[in-house]
Amino acid sequence: MSIECSHCHALHWKAESLTSSTLADIKFGMCCYQGKISLIPLDQPPHDLLKYLTGQDDVSKTFRDQIRTYNYALAMTSVGRNLNYSINQDGRGPYTFVLEGQLNHLAGSLLPAEGVAPVYAQLYIHDSDVALQHRMQNTHNRHLNPMVLSDLHNMLENQHPGVQLYKQAYTLTCDMPPEDQCRIALRFQENTDRRRYQDPLPTVREIAVILPGDRDTPTNCQDIILFRKYDGTHQRIRDSHPFYL
Numbered sequence: 384m385s386i387e388c389s390h391c392h393a394l395h396w397k398a399e400s401l402t403s404s405t406l407a408d409i410k411f412g413m414c415c416y417q418g419k420i421s422l423i424p425l426d427q428p429p430h431d432l433l434k435y436l437t438g439q440d441d442v443s444k445t446f447r448d449q450i451r452t453y454n455y456a457l458a459m460t461s462v463g464r465n466l467n468y469s470i471n472q473d474g475r476g477p478y479t480f481v482l483e484g485q486l487n488h489l490a491g492s493l494l495p496a497e498g499v500a501p502v503y504a505q506l507y508i509h510d511s512d513v514a515l516q517h518r519m520q521n522t523h524n525r526h527l528n529p530m531v532l533s534d535l536h537n538m539l540e541n542q543h544p545g546v547q548l549y550k551q552a553y554t555l556t557c558d559m560p561p562e563d564q565c566r567i568a569l570r571f572q573e574n575t576d577r578r579r580y581q582d583p584l585p586t587v588r589e590i591a592v593i594l595p596g597d598r599d600t601p602t603n604c605q606d607i608i609l610f611r612k613y614d615g616t617h618q619r620i621r622d623s624h625p626f627y628l
């Protein structure tokens with residue numbers, strides 16, 4: 384996989400080249416459609432993440448080996464999917480992931496059910512030390528480095544607009560009586576470009592937090608209704624807007 388597209392510099396196998404290629408001019412269609420599509424380069428990661436992504440010290444190297452576990456530990460939603468288990472039933476052969484329908488984000492309530500430890504976005508309404516304590520108690524995370532987890536939590540808290548939205552929703556509902564099963568709508572404002580996935584400068588202002596009342600039902604498929612208290616269900620979110628993460 385060492386042949387570079389002359390337009391976007393993506394690396395390919397030779398067999399992926401278009402049939403119109405010549406030895407002197409190898410063309411690829413699957414990356415940038417022969418230079419017809421050019422995307423804005425991704426932003427540089429925040430400093431705290433960049434140092435672990437590029438560092439040559441032991442902590443950074445171990446971080447990169449365990450990067451999927453870190454990603455999972457810090458995620459705000461879980462993966463929603465219908466799996467087909469029939470393929471792996473006899474336990475032979477390599478594990479095969481067979482998905483039926485769409486892959487989507489699964490969002491729970493703002494607060495966990497009583498007596499249950501907070502997970503996913505619920506961890507972001509706590510301060511960093513409490514969130515770290517909960518994450519380290521999770522058996523999947525016990526081998527992770529608490530210092531790295533704490534750095535990344537703080538980075539998300541300071542820079543991720545979604546974390547601010549969760550905190551805002553939590554603060555707005557703090558004084559409500561506990562028996563209220565309140566719903567909060569995160570509503571996309573009228574002029575938001577709904578087709579956009581990668582926004583170079585996403586802002587919280589494009590989403591409004593709306594409190595219960597006659598306006599708490601979704602007006603279109605882009606809205607998210609957050610439940611403050613767990614009622615036994617989860618919400619599936621299919622849209623690809625970056626804020627859905």
Ligand SMILES: [Zn+2]
Binds near residue numbers: 388415416417
């Ligand atoms: Zn290309």
